[in-house]
Amino acid sequence: MESKQSQTVPWKQVQKGILKKQVTAMTEEGNIQASTRIKLLLVDDEEGFVNVIANRMSKRGIDATKALSGTDALKALRGQDFDVAVVDLKMQEMDGIELLRILKKMVPEMPVIMLTGHGSERAEEEGMEYGAFDYLTKPCELDELMQKIREALPRGR
Amino acid sequence: MEDSRYKKLQRVYIVLILLVSFTPLFLLGGIMYYQVAKTYRIKIEEQIRYRAISQTDSIDLFLKERTAILAAIADTVNFDQILDEKNLLKIFEIINLRAGAFVDLGVIDQAGQHRAYVGPYELRGLNYFQQPWFSEVMTKGVYISDVFTGFRASPHFIIAIRRQEDKNCWILRTTIDPDIFGGIVRSAQIGKTGDAFIVNKEGTYQTTPRFYGNILGKTDIDPSKFGGLTTVNEEINSQGEKRLTAGRWLKNKTWLLIISQDVSEEMGGLLQTRNQEIAIILVGSILIILTTVITTRLTVAKLEEADTRMNELNAKLLQSDKLAALGKMAAGVAHEINNPLAVILQKTGWMEDLLEDEALKNSKEIVEYRASLKKIEEHVERARKVVHNMLGYARKMEPRLEDVDINETLRQTISMLENYARLNSIEVKTILSPDIPIIASDQSQLQQVFLNIISNAIDATGRDGLIEVKSAVGETTIDVMIADNGPGIQEEQQKRIFDPFFTTKQTGKGTGLGLWITYNIVEKLGGSISFNSEVGRGTTFTVKIPNAPPTEK
CATH class of the missing domain: 3.30.450.20 (PAS domain)
Structure with missing residues (x-):
């Protein structure tokens, strides 16, 4: 385990460096303008997590609207459209799968990326079955999430 | 002992x-x-x-x-x-x-x-x-x-x-x-x-x-x-x-x-007759003693062997109950730990983002800050791996879809419990529908389900009972009914039988996890489990398993 770690860390550092440069480049070139900033719906009942992700996203040209529950998320959807949604699978009130099914009915064109806390293959498969774009296991690097978001967006965005 | x-x-x-x-x-x-x-x-x-x-x-x-x-x-x-x-x-x-x-x-x-x-x-x-x-x-x-x-x-x-x-x-x-x-x-x-x-x-x-x-x-x-x-x-x-x-x-x-x-x-003639009689009785006695000792030894040895096998099976059941419970716990712990880990990781990321600020970039301590954040990230990664390994076990408990013949699974399960039932003079009767299709499910988990219910039925019935195992095709499910003519379940206990750690058995005989695991497995397989019990007449458990066609290969 020790040896694996020491291999993983440098590799991640390298990868992160590249990604950061790309993002910076995008901003400088004005590819992502204020009007064209990506609108993200972020749903997770872990407030600390939602806040920090939103802050970091904002620095990377993504406007994240925070929702602490499925109900919050549905409320937010009434006012505006989103380019992409990130939904935690396990939440107290309405669980991620349920929200995913509703989202897929309301806005089928919006890609949804699932976040899972306990890595249950079954739940992940279920999410995919209901039309999730992909899933990520918590805890994950922000860059991984950014990568998934970029993959999820239609080409040209 | x-x-x-x-x-x-x-x-x-x-x-x-x-x-x-x-x-x-x-x-x-x-x-x-x-x-x-x-x-x-x-x-x-x-x-x-x-x-x-x-x-x-x-x-x-x-x-x-x-x-x-x-x-x-x-x-x-x-x-x-x-x-x-x-x-x-x-x-x-x-x-x-x-x-x-x-x-x-x-x-x-x-x-x-x-x-x-x-x-x-x-x-x-x-x-x-x-x-x-x-x-x-x-x-x-x-x-x-x-x-x-x-x-x-x-x-x-x-x-x-x-x-x-x-x-x-x-x-x-x-x-x-x-x-x-x-x-x-x-x-x-x-x-x-x-x-x-x-x-x-x-x-x-x-x-x-x-x-x-x-x-x-x-x-x-x-x-x-x-x-x-x-x-x-x-x-x-x-x-x-x-x-x-x-x-x-x-x-x-x-x-x-x-x-x-x-x-x-x-009386000389009589004496001879008496001696002959004594000789016959003596030979007969020796034969009886020999036969008795030999057959008794064989019988007791067989009994001992059957007991040993039964104990082994019980120990296995107990063990698999424990393991399944541990898996459940691991999954729960993983979730509870992964969430704070995710927050910590994002917070360190946010701090790294903030350190990119021009004013902070020129700080004397910037290298020290970055190194510390890296260390935090390393340790989050370490904790994540521990949780991941724990989940590896929980994943084993995840159902794996394969082709399952419910009737065959029932027969195998009953044959595993045959000795145990016989020792308790309990007859296990099977009425298996020949129309049960091959379905996509998890054979070993289903076996665990049937094993738990049937062995519970044997334990509950005690002695001289009858257990009927039926299989039938339902609307969208395959239904398995396991009925015993035991004492039934008291009404106040009926609500609790699927609760973890609830048991009516003596301390050490059951973990109280058997039916809880069973319930969880059936739920995971997308099925349902229910029971009908009448005190003094017996209990019938019904397991409904989704009639999912096997995946094409």
């Missing part, structure tokens, strides 16, 4: 079987021996009695003949003729020739004077008036004496007849040869121990016995014990031998014929 329990059981079995086998064997042997001995005893008593009767008859006849001859002579000759010793000798010779056993012949007048005599002794001129027998014959007319020594100083007995001739009367007297008479009596002596002799009312030997005694000696036998008919007694003589003694009075009522036989000689 366990070992001694089986040893004890074995001992109890052996003792019981031996008791049950030996009691009738010995009882039968004893009764048979007693019956045979009784019959045998009656038989030899009859034999000795018969011998006594026939021997008495022939002695009576002998004496009657001698008396009759004497009487005939006395009645046909007169006193003068008989006094002529030539005539007397002639008569003596004729009667000895015709009948025999006469030693001498004499004539005594009414004064007791011996007037004429033929015989080997010199008795002429002797006077018998003082002799006790003289007055006897004078009054009774016919007289047979006891054995006495008399004038000739040798044991003998006489027969005397009185003849009344007008006013004169005289006596014809003869001595019977004691050897010939004794010979007739002795002819009833049989075998090595048989004896035959005559005693008088006083218990004096009238003939010489074969053992321990002499003529005119005293016997141990008490003649008063012998009644009118033939009496058979068992006597123990002075030598301590048990003798069977038959006694019969002669017609004269003064002499008693005794025929005796050593009991052990007569």
Whole structure:
């Protein structure tokens, strides 16, 4: 385990460096303008997590609207459209799968990326079955999430 | 501890079987021996009695003949003729020739004077008036004496007849040869121990016995014990031998014929029978003991083996329950830890983002900050890996879809529990629908489900029960019904049976996780589990498994 770690860390550092440069480049070139900033719906009942992700996203040209529950998320959807949604699978009130099914009915064109806390293959498969774009296991690097978001967006965005 | 329990059981079995086998064997042997001995005893008593009767008859006849001859002579000759010793000798010779056993012949007048005599002794001129027998014959007319020594100083007995001739009367007297008479009596002596002799009312030997005694000696036998008919007694003589003694009075009522036989000689045949019987019982006993010990050992060994196997199976069940529970817990812990880890990771990321700020970039401590954040990230990664490995176990509990034949799974499960059911005298009956399709499900998890429910049913039923396992095709499900005729579930317990750690079994016998795991597995497989229970009548569990077609390959 020790040896694996020491291999993983440098590799991640390298990868992160590249990604950061790309993002910076995008901003400088004005590819992502204020009007064209990506609108993200972020749903997770872990407030600390939602806040920090939103802050970091904002620095990377993504406007994240925070929702602490499925109900919050549905409320937010009434006012505006989103380019992409990130939904935690396990939440107290309405669980991620349920929200995913509703989202897929309301806005089928919006890609949804699932976040899972306990890595249950079954739940992940279920999410995919209901039309999730992909899933990520918590805890994950922000860059991984950014990568998934970029993959999820239609080409040209 | 366990070992001694089986040893004890074995001992109890052996003792019981031996008791049950030996009691009738010995009882039968004893009764048979007693019956045979009784019959045998009656038989030899009859034999000795018969011998006594026939021997008495022939002695009576002998004496009657001698008396009759004497009487005939006395009645046909007169006193003068008989006094002529030539005539007397002639008569003596004729009667000895015709009948025999006469030693001498004499004539005594009414004064007791011996007037004429033929015989080997010199008795002429002797006077018998003082002799006790003289007055006897004078009054009774016919007289047979006891054995006495008399004038000739040798044991003998006489027969005397009185003849009344007008006013004169005289006596014809003869001595019977004691050897010939004794010979007739002795002819009833049989075998090595048989004896035959005559005693008088006083218990004096009238003939010489074969053992321990002499003529005119005293016997141990008490003649008063012998009644009118033939009496058979068992006597123990002075030598301590048990003798069977038959006694019969002669017609004269003064002499008693005794025929005796050593009991052990007569019972010799019975002794042989008894020894044969003992030998048969002994051989039989050895065979019974051997068979009992061997079969009991085999049975107990089989029982022990079955118990061991059952314990192993129980231990496995318990273990798999525990493992499944652990998996559940791992999944829960993973979720609870991963969430804070995610926040920590994002917070460090945010701090790194902030450190990119121009003002902070030039800080002296910037390198130190970054290194610290890296360290935090490294440790988050480390914790994440620990959780990930733990989840690896939880993942094992995830169902894997494969082709499952529900009927076959049920059969396999029941065969695993067959011994356990048999030990508890519980019949497991299967009514499996032949129309059950192959479905996509998880065979080993379904087996765990059926195993839990059926073994619970066996435990609940206790003894002598019936468990029915049915399979049927439902609307969108395959339904498995497991019904027992056990005591049922109390109403207040019904709500709780799927709760973790709820158990009605003794501490250590169940974890209380079996049905909880079962419930979770069925839920995960997309099915449902329900039950119907009536106190005193039994419980039926119904498991519905989605009828999902197998994946195409």
